[in-house]
Amino acid sequence: MKPSKLEDHLRSHPDKIGKDLKYSQTLKKKYEKRPTVHNMFSSTSESNDDGLRVSCNISLLIAKSGKPRNIGEQLVSPTVEEVLKTVLHKSSFDILKRIPLSNNTVQRRVDEMSSDESFLCDYLRTTHFSM
Numbered sequence: 259m260k261p262s263k264l265e266d267h268l269r270s271h272p273d274k275i276g277k278d279l280k281y282s283q284t285l286k287k288k289y290e291k292r293p294t295v296h297n298m299f300s301s302t303s304e305s306n307d308d309g310l311r312v313s314c315n316i317s318l319l320i321a322k323s324g325k326p327r328n329i330g331e332q333l334v335s336p337t338v339e340e341v342l343k344t345v346l347h348k349s350s351f352d353i354l355k356r357i358p359l360s361n362n363t364v365q366r367r368v369d370e371m372s373s374d375e376s377f378l379c380d381y382l383r384t385t386h387f388s389m
Contacts, residue, residue, distance in 0.1 A: 309356030316359060317367035327368070330359030 268275050316334055320327060335354060342350040 309353075309358070313358050313363065314367050314371075316357075317364045318371060320364055321368045321371070327364040328361040330364050331361065335359055 274281075316330060320330055320334075323329075335357075338357070339350040339354055342348050342353060
């Protein structure tokens, strides 16, 4: 802080005049560690990456199976919840809320994957099928 600004600040807060350097450093550390919107979104985005990746993979499996898109909500989510509770003994709420499997989400992901023509052409070239 500029000395002139510091003088103005100390005039408005006279109780801070006699404080030592440690006090200011502690305040600075608290200020830097405070929760901000950016910190909250950056920490959740890292944890949501796995959920989004799983959602895309499950959407691909649903599309390959030819089943209705709402099978993600009706069958996959309850199945994953049961596995987490029974085998891993973990709370499924936090994990399942990070995996979007609604009908619209699965449809959007399938549409995004199908719009990638190079992926589709490569897949058709390497897959053996008969007509």
